[in-house]
Amino acid sequence: MNYTIGEPIRDAKAPEGPIEERWDKRRFSAKLVNPANKRKLNVIVVGTGLAGGSAAATLGELGYKVKSFCYQDSPRRAHSIAAQGGINAAKNYRGDGDSIHRLFYDTVKGGDFRARESNVYRLAQVSVNIIDQAVAQGVPFAREYGGLLDTRSFGGAQVSRTFYARGQTGQQLLLGAYQALERQIAAGTVEMHTRHEMLDLVISDGRARGVIVRDLVTGEIETHLADAVVLATGGYGNVFFLSTNAKGCNTTAIWRAHQRGAYFGNPCYTQIHPTCIPVSGEYQSKLTLMSESLRNDGRVWVPLRKGDDRVPSDIPEDERDYYLERIYPAFGNLVPRDIASRAAKNVCDEGRGVGPGGLGVYLDFADAIGRLGREAVEQKYGNLFEMYERITGEDPYTRPMRIYPAVHYTMGGLWVDYDLQSTIPGLFVIGEANFSDHGANRLGASALMQGLADGYFVLPTTLGDYLANGPFGEVDQESVDEALGQVTGKIGRLLSVDGTRTADSYHRELGKLMWEYCGMERTEESLRKAMERIPELREEFWSNVKVSGDEEGLNQALERAGRVADFFDLAELMCLDALHRTESCGGHFRAESQTEDGEALRDDENFAYVAAWEYSPDGAPVLHKEELEYEYVKMTQRSYK
Amino acid sequence: MAVTGAVLVLFLIAHMVGNLKIFLGAESFNSYAEWLRTVGEPAVPARTVLTLTEIVLAGAVALHMWSAVSLARRASKARPVKYVARRKSQASGYVVRTMRYGGVIIVLFVIWHLLDLTFGTVNPKGFGATPYDRVVAGFDPSRWWVTAFYLVALVMVGLHLRHGLWSAFQTLGLTSGGRRRTLNLFAAVFSTLLVLGFVAVPIAVMIGAVK
């Protein structure tokens, strides 16, 4: 393994003292910026999802001069829009015993003890304000007949604390943030740059001072300078090519920041979602998530016999294997995401998978329909069934659905301290783009919570503290020129190769490799294989990729090629991180580290730390460990048997 | 649009009711026409009310046409490049597409109609005859093509109102929730009744029920 170990890091920003008081203390100690000065302070926010949208809007409200960027044609289209299930908050509106402490506890435990206690506690505290904020903005959450907000329960929790807006919670929350952002654009505090992709970070005098972006419409390369830069560019699940992320989701922004010195935290932690619609062919471009709620009434099974390709209705009961009910009698079909996912992969690896390529398991509603009647099932899941039929052309009322796990969320990201500041002063990272408060595994409905907590409440305070020392003066022209040179050089290289394969075909191959060797289950052998193959593939990419068109004007082939190039580098670091972490935890399952019953086995003695990787141009990353301490939640092994 | 349309609709209702008096006999019909001209007398000179009505009507038609034209112009400015594939209607379709040329047909009809029954220029009985006679002569079976033209125009009026009424309700913001259905149904029923009411007269003359 080619890496070195550097100085351990400690996040010194979280105040000492009782955990309930830390955020208050931090807020109180944060320096304030005088309102007249705010107008002189410029902030760049890249990304307009829940995190970036809410941050840009709030900073604008506070009076800073904000520039906001996204690669889509409108800030409203960030991938947060696709979140279905809901958002957690410790409101205890049900009186079912929920509290900030319980949400904190569940999140730390759900994250398999790889998250920071102080951060998670703050998240739980702020969750309450998020709901107030969203409701005041007009987010139409589901309500009960009494006019009060409805909640549902979600995986990993025994209380009902998930607020939702039918199956479109992310959409409604994002539109709330988007509208707040548009209000600031109209007020002139935020300058919006849509269809702009960030390609590099400008650092001057050791501080993040700006970004290099490409105007995707004209092709022009532009420099934008500011006193601080905020990255809110979302997750990098698309390194697997097929994922539930939007097609444009990328790692470019955070990867370039990483190359400029920001540490990358826990890159290998990825979350796999068990209920996605399976792949139907080579041409497949993305995967679609089906709400997990389906597992409440559907029964998961595969044929007992290998290669049994009879239609499902012809397979008699005693030739079916309801494997989740068999292996986990207590939780049955409702085991957590990672367990359900791995079990599906295992039966498919045994050759018992169904559908194209044997990559699928049945999710059968026959029992539910028999028990509750078709109408009741339709009431509950009608829209999901319709979505399934739209995509597969099969009718789930008469034929069991086929589902398969898919990459869904990345817990890793740029390392940040309690203030959400990366290791580069003035570079703040929020939302899914940072290594987040979720540890090794994210509970359902808590990514939306984190994005909004960061954007509406945490960042505006901590960034103010940083900016109180600003403005930071002139930016050194040399560093701008150097960054510009990097960007144009890379674009030039991509266009000049003129090889015989498209960027997409390389991306597809890289994705398969990652899924196979660094996916749901990782072994030393598989990871080593991947680490051998990735550099070869990257080499080939750089000498044989074909990008048509030129650097001027809208060139979607060029955009894609640039993103794929960065995925190669990231993939390598993910494998290295996965290889060095010889324990299993949360979304990271090392086959070598499991209990007798095949459960993830943590190694708290050796791995209770955040792995923060420092980029090194010579290819041997430096590992900085941030030890995790648990004062309030005792470390225990998860069990769902 | 909706306001001018509403004026025109009110006129049509009154006009239809008036026309139906023909079934009460020549006397009734003629005295009704006479009343139209003398109403308000002696407070105001003869024809004052009728002339006022005519002015309002003419104004309404003019404004209505003006707004139809400006809507059409805005529409073509909003879509300077047309689609290559013929746009397929996904909605109610037919009725809606007749609005513009249907309106033109109606206006042409009204011109003819005025020449025919008001001024008598193109009426076999000429201007001197009573309205009753003009109607009876105008729709004489030998002049079946006139009757046919009337029928076509009336159908156009019906279609125009079918959509126009509902559209006016929507434009005036009267449609909300459950009421939209009712109003839509009302538009359909109302325009059908109105057309039937109008059609009754020429048909009656044709078949000799009124002579």
Place this chain on the structure above:
Amino acid sequence: MNLTLKVWRQNGPADSGRMMTYQVKDVSPDMSFLEMLDVLNERLILEGDDPIAFDHDCREGICGMCGMVINGVAHGEQRATTTCQLHMRHFEDGATITIEPWRAAPFPVVKDLVVDRGSFDRIIQAGGFISVPAGSAPDAHSLPVKKDDADDAFDAATCIGCGACVAACPNGSASLFTAAKITHLGLLPQGQPERDARAVAMVEQMDLEGFGGCTNTGECTAVCPKGISLDVIGQMNRDYLKAAR
């Protein structure tokens, strides 16, 4: 299956554009419409041609980025479906498919099938929000909302801003989009203080952008992937008339 595609190609806002014909072979009926175009584009790239530019992102019918007029119908003929959710099994082998961008002056073509929908954002900027700075909100339960109102507001709020309504409207009107937002916020108690001003400002901005007027033809709701109802236009007119008075 094999298909003939007639696609609008336009190299930039200044170019005049033209229809071009492409043959695509061995299309799987399970492909989505965009995947079919991906396959064609891969081939075009390898042949050194410019791939057909089209907008897309989530590919699951929620971001509102995709959209093209397929055989004369915005988002294609399948009801309540975005282009990215349309699948090839709904087409016949050997068919000829015409593909054009949204056509409207306030949606200028950027390239090929990509248009600029910034006018929608500006309509929202005019008033499509509730002014509440972060941190100033009262407790969420301080203001109960009738379930029916909340549900109706939600129905209107599901608009994804795709622009199909404009593309389909014979008048090029943005009424459905604008009305959906006015209705969503106007139905909630939180939206009342700004209700009148919002309706007037948004309608005026819509006219200013150069969208056509609504003559209630209902084409918009028929192609709307989220099935936004014409009720919202009635509501918008009601609010506007009330506020303008």
